[in-house]
Amino acid sequence: MKKLVVTDRSACQDCLSCEIACSQAFYKAYELNTSCIKIGHKKDDSIDVKACNQCGLCARKCPQEAITQNAKGVYMINKKKCNGCLTCVEACPKGIIANVEGKPVPSKCIACGICVDACPMGILQVQEG
Template sequence: MKKLKVKKDAECMACFQCVIACSEAYYKAFDPGKSVIQIVEKKGKIKPMVCPQCGKCAEACEQQAIKQNAKGVYTVDKKLCNGCGKCVEACPFGLMVKAEEKPTSSKCIACGICVKSCPMEVLEIVTD
């Protein structure tokens, strides 16, 4: 399974470069609310919150628009997605995005744009 992960014991400096890279790549604007990676404080540490590819979004999708590909990554089929937002509500990590100006939801596809943008090398793409 291919997925984005936070490296163990890596220290995030909350520069938001990963968030900027994600929102600019997919929405052409810096808007943290449109990024599918978020910076959070957890147990006194600042770290990126990334999609673990759990599939909760796919389970909630009544249109079967979210499917797991051969690499284990859940993707949104924009032709099937009706933009209802049930996947956004179902995501236990708050990482699904449904922007008003877009007809469909979006999620992390483990593309690696955030990995390349991180100056602290906190993120990595792994294959289990």
């Protein structure tokens, strides 16, 4: 299974390079909540990096069966089947499926590695297995 992995959350510098790269790849611009990886802060003010681990909960909850797992284990949204109900957005335990205003279909991490290349700290990896 191919998935995005955060190797050392404590090394994150909160620079948002990963978020910006993801947003630009999907939407050609960066705005709040347009990324499929999220940098935030925990209650103790430590940095939290939320990345999709391809758990499949979004697919199991989708009433249109618009999210399916490909041969590499990545869950993908079929834009032709998706009706924009946003059940997947609500179901995501990490809150990282992007629902962008004005777009008919949400987007989710496809383990493409763009955020990995953008991270100056080298704490992101796309892993197989």
